[in-house]
Amino acid sequence: MNTLPRSSLPPLFSAIPITLLLLFLPHSLSSPPNDTNALTLFRLEADTHGHLLSNWTGSDACSAAWRGVRCSSSTHSSSRVTALSIPSLNLRGPIDSLSSLDQLRLLDLHDNRLNGTVTPLANCTNLKLLYLAGNDFSGEIPPEISSLRRLLRLDISDNNIRGVIPGEVRGLSRLLTLRLQSNLLSGEVPDLSVSLKNLKELNLTNNELYGHLPDGLLRKFGVRSFVGNEGLCGSSPLAACSLSGTSPPASSSLTVPSNPSSMPETPAIGPGQKHRQKGLSTGAIVAIALANCVALLVVTSFVVAYCCSRERNSSLKANGESTGKRRSGSSHGSEKRVYASGGADSDGTNATDRSKLVFFERKKQFELEDLLRASAEMLGKGSLGTVYKAVLDDGGVVAVKRLKDANPCMRKEFEQYMDVIGKLKHQNVVKLRAYYYAREEKLLVYDYLPNGSLQSLLHGNRGPGRIPLDWTTRISLVLGAARGLAWIHEEYSAAKIPHGNIKSSNILLDKNGVACVSDFGLSLLLNPVHAIARLGGYRAPEQAETKRLSQKADVYGFGVLLLEVLTGRAPSQYPSPTRPRADEEEQAVDLPKWVRSVVKEEWTAEVFDQELLRYKNIEEELVSMLHVGLACAAAQPDKRPLMAEVVKMIEDIRVEQSPLGEDYDESRNSLSPSLATTEDGL
Known part of the structure; x- marks a missing residue:
């Protein structure tokens, strides 16, 4: 084999054959x-x-x-x-x-x-x-x-x-x-x-x-x-x-009154006034001294109140960390701004800790009074409270959940749980913007999502005027919900905090049709023994005995949700295994059990929603998604996959991108990459 003369290469390379160098050359040109x-x-x-x-x-x-x-x-x-x-x-x-x-x-x-x-x-x-x-x-x-x-x-x-x-x-x-x-x-x-x-x-x-x-x-x-x-x-x-x-x-306090007034301007003092001030009377001096004493007392009381507040916040933070929840390492992740309301709280707290509307962002968005006088439209009632659409004076729209009085949480617990929920940031999780706590009133303020729920899309208006929900949209919504739930499980994997209430009515759609998981964390507000009965989500078999919420039970609930999307049937409205016709008498039967029985009888085509059977070339995807749903809804908790694995399964099944799916991350911005290239002349 020919080699380069030693004189043509540095000593380090003199013994390397040129063919060996050429071996590495194509790789360096073909990849970055x-x-x-x-x-x-x-x-x-x-x-x-x-x-x-x-x-x-x-x-x-x-x-x-x-x-x-x-x-x-x-x-x-x-x-x-x-x-x-x-x-x-x-x-x-x-x-x-x-x-x-x-x-x-x-x-x-x-x-x-x-x-x-x-x-x-x-x-x-x-x-x-x-x-x-x-x-x-x-x-x-x-x-x-x-x-x-x-x-x-x-x-x-x-x-x-x-x-x-x-x-x-x-x-x-x-x-x-x-x-x-x-x-x-x-x-x-x-x-x-x-x-x-x-x-x-x-x-x-x-x-x-x-x-x-x-x-x-x-x-x-x-x-x-x-x-x-x-x-x-x-x-x-x-x-x-x-x-x-x-x-x-001047630096402002984190607590801003509902109706703050600006500081009065100091009047200008003219030369004549300065001359008159040189000879103050004894009464004036006494009055000034008394005023200074009063001012000193006021300042001292504010300092004491501030120190007490700092001590309380430090204690609250320590207690919050002991619950096992993970916190962001930055000040931004933990900072929230508080806006005081005019009303007093009856929870036994002092005057400096009265009822407040607490935001999880630094910016002031609106005050409690703005929220209370907003025009409201009831969107629905749930096991934990009533949800309203509130239109503020400036045209902003939020969703407000008014919690039922049966909630046993005291203020300290409530604030800790809100801190857990309020720090969640994910495209597929509905964001909690603020909360309000008083003994007689508890409000949660969320981003308003205008396109309803997955439940309404699946089961609403099944009459002649119904617009069918196509397969591409269904799988995109399922994938979005899976990502949101997987992120919740990953974020709180150490504390093993579950969602606790997975069902199609808790999968909401934003203005662009992206699926978002709602109601996360509300299970924390309930006594664990009573949470199963109160929440009413899709219950896993083991919960009948344990009476406990868990992330594995969330996976089961997602499996039922996926089967609901595939069959087009609500979990409480599907026929018995011996009568798989939609026009027969419907009974409340275990949906995963019914699907397994139909598949076992080789009636697989009878499982799927009739609206899906009109689409061509999706049979393999339907069957694959059915297997994912049944895997999630396995009777034994340890047989169920992790939600991160479920996301990967769905992504592998559906390689093509839906208009409402993964590509939404870029389309939501005001300029797409392709348009940017056009504008740049490339």
Whole structure:
């Protein structure tokens, strides 16, 4: 075998045959080792258990179809990663390893638990769409952001970003959307109206910005883009600026009265008044001394109340941690803002701890009085209370659950449980925005989801005018519900907190048709002995004996839910095994048991909803999904799969993406990757 002369190579390589070097050359040209290595390192840091990005295996991210990864289709060189979309997966850790993905056009990591700074992304100079909202990022917006000159959409809202908005943002001349709301940004707002002429959306609400707001920004975007920054001043309707106009606002308490009044201005003192003040009478001096004493007493009482409140909060936190629930490591994950109501609580608490509307975000959204005077429409009654649709004065809509008086929880327990529920952030779980506690009244405020429930889609209007629920939509809704439940189980795997009430009426659809699991955590409010009877979800066989809720029972409930979607029959309305006709007398029979008996008799086609039989080429998917449902509904708890495994099973069955399925994560944003490419002229 011929070898290169020693003189032509450094000593280290002089003994290596050239054929061996050529052996490695094709591999280096056909795959992107840097991109694959970067993603592998990111997975090791962000998915420590390996469940969330389980198909990120192999030596080439582009050839193995890794979840959420898209690559360029170059024919003359190695493929490069151009899009990474993995939102709402509960990923944790820094993103430093992504800094080498310099061909990224789209990066969507919203609603995870990623932390650290966003500075490493300054190296990704080809980015056009950057979505980092709803994480735990901290630090400042780096000046190096100016290197992202192709950026069209930037969303880093709902994080812990501090510092000022750097002037380098003006260099992002192609920017269409800038969302920085719900952070800890301070300082003055730079005038972006001239340099960012293409900017169509700007949201700086709920920060700590102060000083004069440029008139151009106020005219273009309106005051709604800047609310929640008490120190801003400028043209009407903002407060007029003082002579300095740049001093930061005084720090405010976390408890804000329902009807706060601004501090009275100190009247100006003229020269004549100063002259008269030189000769104060004895009575005036005595009055001033008494006033100072009173003021000192007031200040002292406030300090004592504040210390007591801090001590109580510390105790509450310690007790909350002893329940085994997992907490976020960032201040953003645990911070909530409280707005006091006018009414007193009768729960034996002192005057400083009266009834409050407690939000799980820093921003002030509305007050209790706004909620109480909102127009309300009853949406339904459940075992735990009544749900209303409330339309606020500003047009905002929320769902309010009024809990029944039978709830035995005292305030301390209630607040701890709300803390567990309120920290959940996932695309497929209905978000709890706020709660209100008083002995005679308990309210839970959720995001309002306008498209009803899976139950209404499956069983509503079965008459001639019914619009059939197609298979693609059904499997997408089932997959969304599975992801939401799997995330709940993963988030609280240590404490083994279950949902406790899985049923089709608790799978709601948002405005885009995405399935969201509702009512998580309400089982915590009940005595465990009575929870089974009160909740009325799909009960697992072992619960008749144990009388306990569990994550394994949740899996059983999901199995029944899946069978309900496949058969089109409500769990309490299906025929007996000996009479599998829909027009026969219907009896309340165990749905999994009925399905197994029909399959055993080789009447499998009789199991499926007649609406599904009109679709072609889905028989294999129907049967595969039936097996998943029966596996989840196994009689023995240890035979049931984990919800993370169920998600993987469903994803493997349905490779094609539904319009309402996984691709929704990108379509929900105002600019899709394909449109971004068009706008960029590529």
